[in-house]
Amino acid sequence: MSQHQELIQLQAQAENELADARDEKQLEAWRIKWLGRKGLVPAAVKQIGSLPKEERAAYGQAVNQLKQAVQAAFEARQQQLKEAAMAAELRSEGFDPTLPGRRPQIGRLHPSSATLREIAHIFAHMGFEVYTARDVETDEYNFQLLNFPKGHPAREMQDTFHTTTPDVLLRTHTSPGQIRVMRERYPEPIRVILPGKCYRYEQVTARSEMMFHQVEGLVVGKNITFADLKGTLQAFVDQLFGEGRQLRFRASHFPFTEPSAEVDVDCILCGGKGCRVCKYTGWLEILGCGMVHPNVLRNGGYDPEEWSGYAFGMGPERIAMLLHGVDDIRYFFSNDVRFLEQF
Amino acid sequence: MRVPLSWLKEYVDITLPVDELEERLTLAGLEVANVEYVGVEPPASVRFKKQIKPGDVVTGNGHIVWDKEKIFVGQVVSVEKHPDADRLTLVTINYGTEEPLTVVTGAPNLKPGDGGQKVAFATAGAMLIDAYADAFKVRKLKPGKIRGILSQGMVCSERELGLSDEHEGIIILPDDAPVGAPLADYLGDVVFDIDITPNMIRIASIIGVAREVAAITEAPLHIDMPTWQTSPPPAGDYADVEIIDDDLCHRYTASIVRDVAVGPSPFWTQHRLKLIGQRPISNLVDVTNYVMFEWGQPLHAFDYDKLLARAKAIGKDKVKIIVRRADEGEKFTTLDGVERTLDADVLMICDEAGPIAIGGVMGGLETEVSDETRNVLLESAAFEFINVRQTAKKLKLPSEAAYRFSRGVPPRLNPIGNVRGAQLMADLGGGDIAQGMIDDYPRPQPVIEVPVTERDVQRWLGIDLSQDEIIDILQRLEFDIRVEDDVIWATAPWYRLDVSITADVLEEIARIYGYDAIPETLLADELPPQRRNWAWELEERLRDILAAAGLQETINYSMTAIENYRKTFPDNPEDAPGPEMFVTLANPLSQERSVMRRCLGVSALENLQRNLRYTDRMAVFEIGLGYRPELGDGVLPKEIRLLAIALTGPREPGNWLHGDDSPMDFFDAKGVLEALFERLGASDDVEYRAESAHIFGPKAAGVYLNGQKIGNVGEVHPKVRAAFDLGDRPVALAGLQIAPLIPYIQTKKHLHPISNFPAVKEDIALVVDEAIPAGKVAALIRQTAGANLKDIQLFDVYRGDPIPPGKKSLAFSLTFQSPTKTLTDKDTARLRRKIVGRLSREIGAELREA
Known part of the structure; x- marks a missing residue:
């Protein structure tokens, strides 16, 4: 498989997994896997050094595009999740203000x-x-x-x-x-x-x-x-x-x-x-x-x-x-x- | 004292409406506890007034109104046999109308052939009391046929009129009763019931009340000194009197009434006695009561012939009355038929044959007057009031006479009462009176002149009265006045024994001037030096802290039972404090409340016992005294201020959100104490040492403040719990002496500077021997870490794999912070090493690897 194809697959895989990240914790796990210091995207970027000179420019361009696309997808997803969380917090189904509150034990004087x-x-x-x-x-x-x-x-x-x-x-x-x-x-x-x-x-x-x-x-x-x-x-x-x-x-x-x-x-x-x-x-x-x-x-x-x-x-x-x-x-x-x- | 208005009016003019008079009397210290309206309508202002309907039950006597249109004074025209009934008669009554009315009656005191009697006659529609109901039930008189004869009215008994229980016969009114007059006008009355304070015994008589009414309302008095008609031979020929113990009997007068015939008293005498609450008995007995209520002088009538017989039986030919103390153990039968054993503190009226009466308290059975009595020796005396009171109390013989004697009857009243009584007996019994009065008067009534000035009135009462105004008030009260420059010398009237100092006179001035007329002023005097009451403030502070901690305050009886203490020594009841360790009541109301408590814990257990019937959770505290005779001064016990806390039941009763139904235990009680000490700033000085006490199981500790024990906290021993019936859940109890905490509220807390540098949290888990208390580990950490350790929290105690048996792991969360710099990893690592090193050296602790 050509390296280009590998990059395309890699991007597809990243985007698939990103779609599965449904909360902040999963999103963070995804970020570490893909964009973290030892993540897959930086690893792909590092490969530039191991390529023959003539291939470097093209690969470099492709891998940078990949990096930007994945980063952008991450940020979009992050924004999406934030909005979803806020929307969830603002949903009020099932909220019943007449349910008893949590009372501290109270004492009194005789x-x-x-x-x-x-x-x-x-x-x-x-x-x-x-x-x-x-x-x-x-x-x-x-x-x-x-x-x-x-x-x-x-x-x-x-x-x-x-x-x-x-x-x-x-x-x-x-x-x-x-x-x-x-x-x-x-x-x-x-x-x-x-x-x-x-x-x-x-x-x-x-x-x-x-x-x-x-x-x-x-x-x-x-x-x-x-x-x-x-x-x-x-x-x-x-x-x-x-x-x-x-x-x-x-x-x-x-x-x-x-x-x-x-x-x-x-x-x-x-x-x-x-x-x-x-x-x-x-x-x-x-x-x-x-x-x-x-x-x-x-x-x-x-x-x-x-x-x-x-x-x-x-x-x-x-x-x-x-x-x-x-x-x-x-x-x-x-x-x-x-x-x-x-x- | 019941006071019929009709009787009172005999001695004083009364123009005020009843309700106003009631108010004036009450304000002047003659508290009118109740006003009874006998047959008459209460004034409009009377608040309890309500329309009475047939079927209503009225309480007391006289609470019905005699309709002036329907109930009259009637006169019997004729009495005939009822044609069809043996026990009934037909009575024709003239009640002022043109046509007399014939009614059917069953009254046994109207017989065929009678005529002329004055009666109380009710016509149809009148409200009366049902004579045959158990209670005083009101009914409306309806016309009806009785055995075939129409009856349109009724000849009334006392009960039907609400006057008394009497309904054997009808009331026969005096011959001069005006026929046709509304009964309410003739017999209607108002009776005041006046509470008498101990200093006002002078008003325990109609005349006494009349004098007060005159003084209060400035109305004229009409009191004549009684006089008598006497004839020879003189009283001295019949009897002698000798007072031996004149400390207890200050005066003894006797008169002789001869040839009286015993019989019922006339209508008005009986009627007045009934209104005042006495049952008429016979003319002789009624006279003694009548004079007592009229003048305030109790009298005693002896059957003279019985006295003479006693004298003759021992070879004397003259009666001699001897007033002396009883011999110890002397026996005497009082007129109620009870034989009583006396002691030397009881004053006896005796003759030469022995005792005949207990002075001022009760007469003897042997010499009392009876239906056969013809000659009377009438006693009118004055006794030492405290002694009479003690005797009446000791012998449980309260009476109207003893009541008056035990508050003081003035000797100068004796002859007045005697003259009045003797003359009334002669009048009612048709006898005559022997000349003169036998009078032994060894202790003349003191005459006390008391000075009072305008300045006294101003200084004591805060009002400016002129000398003339003061004199006027005192003269209204019949004081004798002598003026010497600016001093008024006031002598109370002879019938008062309660005035001996200036303050007594000032009270009289205030009373008559009117308390309501005295102005209200705010304290203008200098403010005294102000001090704080730290013990009180501490108590108040503790109440707030404990209530804020969710505990309910309780206040239990100070009295308990020794038995409750025994219950707290389930294993060694013999170690429980014995009776000598308690302040014991000599006259407890019940055995459950017979000693003063030594501590509050027992009260708390009693309290839980009562409440656990209604609730399953209790979190309570009490602040109060414990009474310790062994620490006292030999007479009074030491009273120690204590605090008790008791907790049982679910920690946080569950609700839909959450809850902690596990039962409260030792650590809940200890937590409350910790919070309390924290709030007082005492935490650093408090120590909990593992030690149990009789009332606790093994989970208990002594509470030490600066090394001195101030209390205990623990879980109540299951056997104690069972003895108090407290169920199966733990009961945590704490008891503290609070006085040692006073210094903490006197010292102000000092602010620790708040650091602006970041705090660093470090967790540390240590494996130590099971025997090493967590408190010791924490203390060592604190000591080692020094000032930069801001907080230390134990967050886990763990036993079991992989911790070796006999060891435990204690996990602490430490917060470090420096006031001067940001602590680095290196700094905290160094502290941590230091801590672990010291703990390892001193208690063999090992760092638990994560």
């Missing part, structure tokens, strides 16, 4: 933590720092220093879990922290919130739990008044429930504050018109508060002639129940994931 955090944030803006105190307390801190003498009827309002160690109990409120922070900080003024768990010896029902959280607030200073207490709580409630909430301060009694008040907010569900949640009163009780009792100030080391203060307390679970329409407090600590995953 609703009590989330509510506590929200409350703490609001108070942080007003200069209240977080102070944490212990759960297992002495009778002295939980009651006596807070103006509940032994046998005092006000103790009946707080049924207590006692421990087998005499005069050691589970705190019934976060208020023992008032004494702890006062004794630690005297003679500085104080502006803190005290979040934490509290415990009451109460049958567990939809409305009462043996364990719950409280957030207590305590402010002690040289010029702290009941009017300041009202202003602080109004600012808090406006931020928690939205501007323009009505607050109602009702006279009440707590041994560690005087005067004492219970605070209602106009029902966030019915706007005060009356509904099942507010028991048709239009009001929801959300807080207890008052001016720190002089005995309590004194027990904390502050002279009530010189200092005054206010304190308030609220239950994040109660607030979360109102905010989220939860009608059973037992959900909070049974930790049923079907409950927790809704927040």
